[in-house]
Amino acid sequence: MESPFKSDNHIFETKKPFDEDFVPEKIFERDDIFEEYAHYLQDIIDGFGPPNIFIYGDTGLGKTAVTEKMMEFLRKEANQADITLHIINVNCNKANTTYGVIRHLANQLHPDKEFKQGHHHDHLWERIYSQMDEISGQFLLILDEIDQLGEDDTLLYEFPRARSMGEIENARVGVIGISNNYLYRDNLRDRVKSTLCEAEIEFNPYDANELRTILQYYATLAFKDDVLTDDVVPLCAAITAQETGDARRGLDLLETAGDIARRREDQLVTEDHVNMARREVERANVKEMFRSGLPVQQQLVLIAATFLVLQRRESVRVNEIYDTYCRFADKLDTDQVTKRRVRTFLGSLTEKGLLESDAHNLGGRGGRWYSYTTVISPRTIIEAIEDSDSRFNQLVTNDIKVALNDYDGEGDSPNSSKQARLQARW
């Protein structure tokens, strides 16, 4: 038997540039931001104490990459100027709550022991401050994805004022808050706004030209010479610019196009591969979101809503979704939650872009309610179901399959603009 592996890779030179944590030599199209950033950080070098900076912009616009590069420079510069600077990086997505973040901080500052849950807030704060005081110097706290902490802004309030409140004497603390969410900044309470938003940096989406430069750079690194036809990079750039302006997404597209070409053993990567990649990336995103981003209960609600829409060909109300959901839960012998809870799930599914809601109001003779429709194609959902949890397969009954075939018969995905809004990561 012949080996199933393809030995000669004629498409990729290396795949490293597509790695999540790949840091490029040079960051493109962000010169003005570097300048602005440096301007604010200059205070550290000049000995005026670390600034508070708020950075916002959607995912994949280089916020984290630019910050990393910036810190590299800053460390070097501080070293030369003989300034003690401690940079602490916390990803608020991992340490999900304010408590989680201060716990993480306490652990970073006390490498010798590990704090888990169960400690009192005050205890952790005290440990953090006393340790900072002992280490002394300037501290720069980077809170990435800070919007994950929700409404709770005690962190932003606490650090910038720690010194003036007499919590610490020998150390100075500055905070860099990085957020994907523009609304977050507006919702900050006034007391925080005045300190943290001393400096703001905004990352705008890349346009097609900028994306072209960026993707071209990565393409040159990753692909072998002369395997990309001339249209590939511009097309990836154009598609991405139209959808999100997110470089990460553009790279996914590029990589997937290459993968497809390789799989099919085509000699060149062409426009067709990009178009195929576009659909594949979309599907992969939904599946990933479904599998790892949704608790089982929410998956069930989504399935119920999708199946109903598929059969009815129109948006459905909460009660109907709930009934179907209950039937499914029954069939699978899982727990059933209340209607109120399902309502919350529907809300969060809508927020994630998996469903879309419409408000209705018929007044005195009908009242007010919401109805829900699917955003992504039912087939994608069903595929996701099929390779996520085998128990779900029994939900995909014959009538569903029939309905799906009818649905597909009516042309390819009816609303690609809706799909475009679907976030790659959230």
Add this chain to the structure above:
DNA sequence: TATCCACTGGAATATGTGGTCG
């Protein structure tokens, strides 16, 4: 402009899990 409908969604409360500390 008061009323009404059919929900909506905030808030209080409960339950369960995983942790610290004395």
Add this chain to the structure above:
DNA sequence: CGACCACATATTCCAGTGGATA
């Protein structure tokens, strides 16, 4: 061990909500 803590998940209760209608 028991008191206490954080936190995710879920339930219960009920005061809104806002356009159509008389």
